[in-house]
Structure formats: structure tokens, C-alpha cells
Amino acid sequence: MSREPKRMVFDYANWERLPEREIAGFFAACDEEMDAVGVVVLAEAIAHEDCDAFVELINGEIRRASPIERLANERRIQVTGPTVYNMQARHPKFMAHIAYRPVIDYFRRFLGAGMTLYSCEGRVTPPGTGDGNWHHDGHERIPNYYMTMNSLHYLCDSNKENGATRYIPGTHKEFIPVADAAKREAKYIDVKKGDIVLFNPYLIHSGSANRTDNDRPIIINYYCRPYMKTEFNYPRMMSYVEASKLTDDQRRLLGFEQMMLEDLHELYRLGSCRKALADMNPYGF
Numbered sequence: 333m334s335r336e337p338k339r340m341v342f343d344y345a346n347w348e349r350l351p352e353r354e355i356a357g358f359f360a361a362c363d364e365e366m367d368a369v370g371v372v373v374l375a376e377a378i379a380h381e382d383c384d385a386f387v388e389l390i391n392g393e394i395r396r397a398s399p400i401e402r403l404a405n406e407r408r409i410q411v412t413g414p415t416v417y418n419m420q421a422r423h424p425k426f427m428a429h430i431a432y433r434p435v436i437d438y439f440r441r442f443l444g445a446g447m448t449l450y451s452c453e454g455r456v457t458p459p460g461t462g463d464g465n466w467h468h469d470g471h472e473r474i475p476n477y478y479m480t481m482n483s484l485h486y487l488c489d490s491n492k493e494n495g496a497t498r499y500i501p502g503t504h505k506e507f508i509p510v511a512d513a514a515k516r517e518a519k520y521i522d523v524k525k526g527d528i529v530l531f532n533p534y535l536i537h538s539g540s541a542n543r544t545d546n547d548r549p550i551i552i553n554y555y556c557r558p559y560m561k562t563e564f565n566y567p568r569m570m571s572y573v574e575a576s577k578l579t580d581d582q583r584r585l586l587g588f589e590q591m592m593l594e595d596l597h598e599l600y601r602l603g604s605c606r607k608a609l610a611d612m613n614p615y616g617f
């Protein structure tokens with residue numbers, strides 16, 4: 333019988349100052365969770381004031397949605413709620429958050445140092461939204477090999493009443509068809525505002541119905557191996573000036589080091605984003 337996930341309490345705020353062995357010990361405990369349960373719950377890893385600021389930004393984007401986004405969100409409302417793509421391109425706060433160290437340091441252990449961001453989405457599940465569709469993340473299920481890893485960032489308490497993420501225990505190891513898993517009993521992940529849940533990509537899961545009168549907002553930061561196609565072509569969406577402000581981690585996560593160049597000209601024009609060609613940067617960044 334699968335046990336409940338533990339809430340992993342840690343000094344997330346001081347991550348970059350902690351000794352390596354402390355982080356290694358923490359990761360070993362996370363690995364046990366990932367193996368036994370299929371999820372790792374990072375307890376209150378995001379400060380409450382940051383959660384509130386993220387909610388404000390997501391709601392602002394939903395209010396200002398273009399007609400096509402609005403239409404997509406109306407169709408989506410029964411199963412997920414309005415979703416805003418590319419949050420990292422819309423606000424610096426999200427751009428900083430895609431490189432949140434406790435998450436990327438953990439995921440890089442599975443997906444490699446060149447891991448890239450597949451997508452960064454903001455989502456609000458409003459009152460009345462029904463259960464989500466059962467699925468596992470990633471592409472093929474390959475034993476002992478992950479191609480993608482997902483992290484859900486809860487911006488309010490989330491439980492069975494207001495749309496908790498639910499999952500079918502054991503499916504991260506059994507690899508059964510999704511339709512068969514859906515006939516089994518689900519568990520609901522009870523999380524607090526500021527928790528981040530890291531997923532074994534093969535665990536069959538979904539969102540669930542929001543039966544309360546309040547929205548349930550989350551961020552979904554999804555990462556993949558460096559050789560995979562990402563949801564958007566991030567380097568091409570950015571100007572030189574924007575790109576010049578990225579940290580090394582952000583640049584790598586956005587795929588600057590593995591982007592497919594259009595032609596030889598681009599090797600010199602954009603190649604300057606790669607460390608090996610940095611001295612060819614005509615703009616002097």
C-alpha cells in the first residue's frame with residue numbers, strides 16, 4: 333500500500349549558502365519520496381508574499397488575454413481553468429522563478445546539466461471547474477530514464493475541496509494504460525500555499541474539481557532533456573537586449589546553448605550566446 337507523501341521541510345531560502353553535503357542529504361531523502369510515492373512535496377518553498385505577487389500577475393494576464401487566448405480558456409474551463417503560457421517571457425519574476433535552485437538542482441540530477449525549460453505556465457482553476465484528465469507527463473515511459481520532469485507551484489492551499497492534484501499510487505512503476513489506472517482509487521495531494529510538488533514523470537495524475545467559491549492558482553514549470561523540442565523557441569522570441577540580461581542558468585534553461593542555428597550567419601550573430609563564441613559578440617555584452 334502506498335504511503336502519503338511527506339512534507340519536505342528545508343531551508344530553501346538559504347539554498348545557495350548551504351554546504352553541499354546538507355543538500356546531498358536532502359536530495360537523498362527526496363529520492364526516497366520520488367521512488368516510494370512518485371512525488372516530492374517541498375514544504376512552503378515559496379514565500380507567501382511571492383505567492384500573492386504571482387497570483388496578481390497571472391490574474392492580470394488572464395484579464396488582458398487576447399481574443400484567441402480568451403476563446404481557448406473558455407473551452408478549457410471545464411477541465412483545467414484558464415492557462416497563461418510563457419509566463420517567464422511576460423514577467424521578470426517568473427523569469428527568475430524558472431531558475432529556482434531547489435527545483436532545477438534536483439531535476440538536473442535526472443535530466444542532465446543541459447536541461448531546458450519545456451514550458452512555464454500560470455493557471456487558475458476557478459470554482460465549478462471539474463476533474464482534469466488522467467495522464468502521465470513526458471513522452472515514452474522508459475524504465476529508469478526520465479525525459480521530462482514537472483513541478484507544480486501552489487499559490488494557495490490546495491486540497492480535495494478546491495482542486496487538489498490527484499494521482500494513482502504505484503503507476504510511476506507499473507506503467508499500466510491510463511484507462512486502467514483511472515478505474516483505481518486516487519489519492520489527493522494536500523498541499524499548503526507556497527508548496528512545490530516535483531513529479532515522477534510516469535505517475536498518472538490530474539487536477540480535480542474545485543467545489544469551493546475561490547480560485548485555485550498554480551504555476552507549472554516543466555523541464556526536459558536538452559535534445560528535446562520545447563513548447564516554444566525561446567531564444568528566437570527574445571531580443572539581444574533581453575537575452576543579455578539573463579543569468580547563465582536562465583540562458584541555459586531557455587535553450588541558448590542547444591538551439592538549432594538557421595545558417596552560418598546566425599552562428600556569428602547568435603552564437604555569441606554560447607560561451608565558446610562569447611568573444612565574437614558584436615554587441616559587446
Ligand SMILES: O=C(O)CCC(=O)C(=O)O
Pocket residue numbers: 464469482484495496497498537538539540550552
Ligand atoms: O492542476 C493540477 O493539479 C494538475 C496539473 C497537471 O496535471 C499537469 O500540469 O500535468
